[in-house]
Amino acid sequence: MAAAVAAALVSTTNDIPGYRIVRPMGVVRGITVRSRSIVGNLGAALQTLVGGNITIYTELCEKARGEAFDLMLRHAAAMGANAVVGMRYDANEVAEGVTEVLAYGTAVQVEPGA
Known part of the structure; x- marks a missing residue:
């Protein structure tokens, strides 16, 4: 099983202070699609x-x-990454009341040292 990536090693910038990137590994993403329930819409209204x-x-x-x-x-x-740089969120409505939320960035291997 792959080691977890700590949330502290996720950055919206292209580096992580105190670490140096030793290997870029490519784009990574997480996608979820959500809809609002009728009860939720009523409560929100x-x-x-x-x-x-x-x-x-x-x-x-x-x-x-x-x-x-x-x-x-x-x-x-x-x-095999231990960090993510350039992380962003995006959201799109894929149908009425159905929204896709995307988290993405560049997976990297980092080690301590600037």
């Missing part, structure tokens, strides 16, 4: 009447991003 943060959708987005991030880390570990 009620929250919009009051205004402010729509917590039902916030929780859904956080869960989807977390799942996509974890899948990306597993993909990187399966490739």
Whole structure:
């Protein structure tokens, strides 16, 4: 089984302070597709009447991003990487009420030292 990639070794920049990249390994990604339930839509509609943060959708987005991030880390570990640089999120609506969330970046092997 591949070693896990620590979340602390994921960066949105192209480097990780205190580490040097010794081997780039390619693009990695984690994708999840989520839909809003009828109950969730009803609850969110009620929250919009009051205004402010729509917590039902916030929780859904956080869960989807977390799942996509974890899948990306597993993909990187399966490739033999111990870090990910250039990490980004993307989201697209693939059908009405159905959203794809993608976490992606470049898998790398790093070692301590600048």
